[in-house]
Amino acid sequence: MGYLAVWKILEEIITEFRKKGLSIPPTVMSDLKSARTMISIIGTDSGHGETVQKIEEYLGSVEAYLVTAAQKNFASAHIDEWLKSLERANLETSEEEYETRFVAGVPRDQNWIRVEPITSLPVAKLKQLAGETNLSVRAQEDGRLLVHGKAEDIREFIKKMTALTV
Secondary structure, rough: OHHHHHHHHHHHHHHHHHOOOOOOOOOHHHHHHHHHHHHHHHOOOOOOOHHHHHHHHHHHHHHHHHHHHHHHHHOOHHHHHHHHHHHHHHHHHOHHHHHHOOOOOOOOOOEEEEEEOOOOOOOOHHHHHHHHOEEEEEEEEOOEEEEEEEEHHHHHHOOOOOOOOO
8 A cells, every 4th residue: 555655654754754863753753653553453444434544644744844855954855856755655545545545625636834933934834935936735733834836846846845944
């Protein structure tokens, strides 16, 4: 499954962070562990629409943190390799798996990520960046933003975010 491949890549990235002596926040590790648990559940759960949504939420959260933090400590070429690997892993999803992936309010033909505002990137700045890259934004109850649109626009959005956090 594509989710497991993405999870493994994120785990490898965390291993590289630790080799460099960088710490990973407990919330990020918790999200990674939760994603792994949910991936295990998906194999036994036939009606797994909500499970899939949670997996994508957890993996997206971990990916967003790692890419942002990596910008400060790794070469951009190395980060681009990680992003390409993650993109390939996302494409490994079967057609059936793709049809069940769904977030309320996001058209099926669009990709999405959840972004957690930080002091250097407050909500207003994130909304501005999303607008500049032709993406739609919706605030969520937990304070995060759901950003959605074309895959290439999301990649551009992530690159702009990481450039501003350096």
